[in-house]
Amino acid sequence: xxVPLGKLFSAFVHIGLVAFGGGxxxxxxxxxxxxxxxMEEREFLETTALCRILPGPVFANTAAHIGMxxxxxxxxxxxxxxxxxxxxxxxxxxxxxxxRFGAVPGSLAESALNGVAAAAIGLILATMLRQAPIALDSLxxxxxALVVFVTYxxxxxxxxxxxxxxVPVGMGLYWQEAAIMPAxxxxxxxxxxxxxxxxxx
Amino acid sequence: xxxxxxVFLAFLRFGVLSFGGGMANLPEMARVIIGNGWVxxxxxxxxxxxxxxxxxxxxxxxxxxxxxxxxxxxALAAMLGMFLPGAVGAMLLVRGWEWMAKAxxxxxxxxxxxxxxxxxxxxxxxxxxxxxxDSLFWGGVLVLAGLLIYRGASVVLVIAGGALxxxxxxxxx
Numbered sequence: 001x002x003v004p005l006g007k008l009f010s011a012f013v014h015i016g017l018v019a020f021g022g023g024x025x026x027x028x029x030x031x032x033x034x035x036x037x038x039m040e041e042r043e044f045l046e047t048t049a050l051c052r053i054l055p056g057p058v059f060a061n062t063a064a065h066i067g068m069x070x071x072x073x074x075x076x077x078x079x080x081x082x083x084x085x086x087x088x089x090x091x092x093x094x095x096x097x098x099x100r101f102g103a104v105p106g107s108l109a110e111s112a113l114n115g116v117a118a119a120a121i122g123l124i125l126a127t128m129l130r131q132a133p134i135a136l137d138s139l140x141x142x143x144x145a146l147v148v149f150v151t152y153x154x155x156x157x158x159x160x161x162x163x164x165x166x167v168p169v170g171m172g173l174y175w176q177e178a179a180i181m182p183a184x185x186x187x188x189x190x191x192x193x194x195x196x197x198x199x200x201x
Numbered sequence: 202x203x204x205x206x207x208v209f210l211a212f213l214r215f216g217v218l219s220f221g222g223g224m225a226n227l228p229e230m231a232r233v234i235i236g237n238g239w240v241x242x243x244x245x246x247x248x249x250x251x252x253x254x255x256x257x258x259x260x261x262x263x264x265x266x267x268x269x270x271x272x273x274x275x276a277l278a279a280m281l282g283m284f285l286p287g288a289v290g291a292m293l294l295v296r297g298w299e300w301m302a303k304a305x306x307x308x309x310x311x312x313x314x315x316x317x318x319x320x321x322x323x324x325x326x327x328x329x330x331x332x333x334x335d336s337l338f339w340g341g342v343l344v345l346a347g348l349l350i351y352r353g354a355s356v357v358l359v360i361a362g363g364a365l366x367x368x369x370x371x372x373x374x
Contacts, residue, residue, distance in 0.1 A: 016256060016257045017256055020256045020357060024257060024258065049311065050301060050307070051287075052311065052314065054290040054291055054294070055218060055219045055286055056219050056260075056283070056284060057219075057260050057284070057287065059258050060257075060258050060287060061287040061288055064288035064292050065292060067292075068291075068292040068295045069295055073292065083257055084261070084284065086256055086257065087255040087258070087261045088255075088257070088261055088264060088280060090256070091251065091252065091261045091262070092268070092276060094255070095264060095265045095268050096268075098247065098265070099268070107371070108371045108372070110247070110371075111367040111368060111370055111371035112364045113364075113367065114250075114333065114339060115342065115363035115365070115367025115368070116253055116254075116367070117246055117247075117329070117334070118334060118339045118340075118342040118343040119343075119346040119362065119364075120249070120250065121343050121347075122342075122344065122345070122349075122350060123347070123356055123359070124322060124329075125326060125344075125347035126346075126347045126348070126350035127322075127350075128319065128323065129347070130351060131319065135318070136316060136319060140316075141319075144317060145316040145319040145323070147320065148317050148321060148323075149320040149327075152324045153323055153327045154324075154327075156228070156232065159225075159226055159229040163218065166317050166320070167310070167313060167314075167317065170312075170313025170314070170316070171306065171313045172309075173313065174312040175309050178306075
């Protein structure tokens with residue numbers, strides 16, 4: 001379906017304003033599928049699943065994709081701009097405040113930020129704990145994750161090199177499974193929703 | 202102008218490489234932009250923390266890093282570089298939709314990216330701990346926050362709690 005560009009932009013700005021915490025995909029779903037009915041549920045799930053294979057935040061990618069479906073290239077650009085603008089303005093204001101007031105080690109702001117960082121890393125940890133049983137369900141999955149962690153996290157290889165190594169190997173490992181496509185199965189993987197939080201940023 | 206372009210190209214590269222979610226390239230980003238002298242280690246960690254306060258993708262922290270590198274134009278260049286590759290790809294996807302959704306390679310890729318993302322996330326946690334957790338106390342807070350969120354506590358509340366704890370400690374010392 002097609003949506004007027006003004007309406008489209010204001011909808012995505014609104015999503016960008018309220019997308020706090022656990023990633024914006026949930027807010028996109030609320031606004032686009034449930035509230036405005038611009039998209040079917042199944043279509044939305046397939047969209048987020050496919051946008052996951054692109055680089056960058058799943059949330060911003062999905063917004064650009066949906067925007068283009070609803071309003072052409074201009075719609076896609078406006079949707080991306082819409083979800084980014086509220087956060088970007090706030091981020092700039094915070095950055096200016098930091099440069100002006102918070103850069104002193106041992107200051108109040110510095111100490112508060114230490115607390116925030118610890119809690120935010122805890123959030124990533126919690127998300128990984130929750131996903132691990134689904135994401136690491138086989139020996140090859142554990143092996144693949146370990147290879148990436150050792151080469152990238154411990155040995156500090158270049159990310160490009162790590163991806164050039166792990167992605168083709170991983171696709172090879174999953175090639176057979178990928179061929180099986182039972183009738184009526186949605187294209188989103190069962191772990192699709194669980195991957196939201198890490199992919200959010 | 203040359204500086205802004207340099208920032209744009211650096212972040213464009215991060216943007217193209219950030220498979221498995223926007224934050225997965227955080228270790229690489231830390232290595233490059235701290236190495237370039239655009240931000241200090243402490244500022245990198247603080248920028249990440251500031252990114253938690255804004256709505257939208259928390260990769261908006263790149264605005265902070267771009268600002269450190271080349272002022273306001275640098276901030277905007279960093280944002281564009283970071284978000285454009287994925288967004289352009291997502292828009293192109295509208296065209297090749299039917300074919301992509303069914304292609305075996307795209308299904309294999311999606312399956313493979315799940316464990317790869319786990320490995321990238323684990324690397325990201327490690328780097329963030331090295332950069333911003335400098336005492337056993339904050340390490341304990343990190344584990345506690347993780348457990349609370351895992352048990353279903355509100356993310357916003359736990360992060361606000363972390364900020365409050367930091368303030369109290371600074372006031373008490």
